[in-house]
Amino acid sequence: MVVNGETYSQSIFHGLSECNGGGGVGYVVEYYLGRKYSRLEATAGLSDLDTKGARTVEFRLTTDHAHDYFALGRGASRKVSFNVKGELYLRLSVYEKNGSGPCIVDTMGVWSDAELAH
Numbered sequence: 001m002v003v004n005g006e007t008y009s010q011s012i013f014h015g016l017s018e019c020n021g022g023g024g025v026g027y028v029v030e031y032y033l034g035r036k037y038s039r040l041e042a043t044a045g046l047s048d049l050d051t052k053g054a055r056t057v058e059f060r061l062t063t064d065h066a067h068d069y070f071a072l073g074r075g076a077s078r079k080v081s082f083n084v085k086g087e088l089y090l091r092l093s094v095y096e097k098n099g100s101g102p103c104i105v106d107t108m109g110v111w112s113d114a115e116l117a118h
Contacts, residue, residue, distance in 0.1 A: 045077035
C-alpha cells in the first residue's frame with residue numbers, strides 16, 4: 001500500500017465510502033492482545049490511490065482504558081506510537097465525519113506496517 005509517497009509491504013486497511021461515515025462508526029477492526037504487548041507502532045494515512053481528493057478521515061485507536069484520535073487528508077501521514085501495555089483489546093477504526101452520498105468505496109484508510117511490541 002502506498003501512503004504519502006511511501007510504499008509499505010504490510011498494512012491494515014479499511015475501504016471507506018461516503019455512506020459509512022456520517023454516524024461516526026466507519027470501519028473497525030478489533031484485536032485481542034491478552035495483556036501481552038506494550039506498544040503499537042504504525043504509520044497512518046490515506047492510500048495515495050484515494051480518488052476523493054479533498055476529504056479528511058478520522059483515525060481512532062481505542063483500548064480498554066485509553067484512546068487517541070486524529071484526522072488526516074490525502075498526501076499526509078502520521079507516525080503512531082500507542083501504549084497498549086496491560087490491555088486486553090485494541091480497536092482500530094477509520095471514518096469520515098461528514099460522509100453522505102453514494103456507497104462507492106473510494107478511499108482507503110491505512111495503518112501501514114503496524115507492529116505490536118512486547
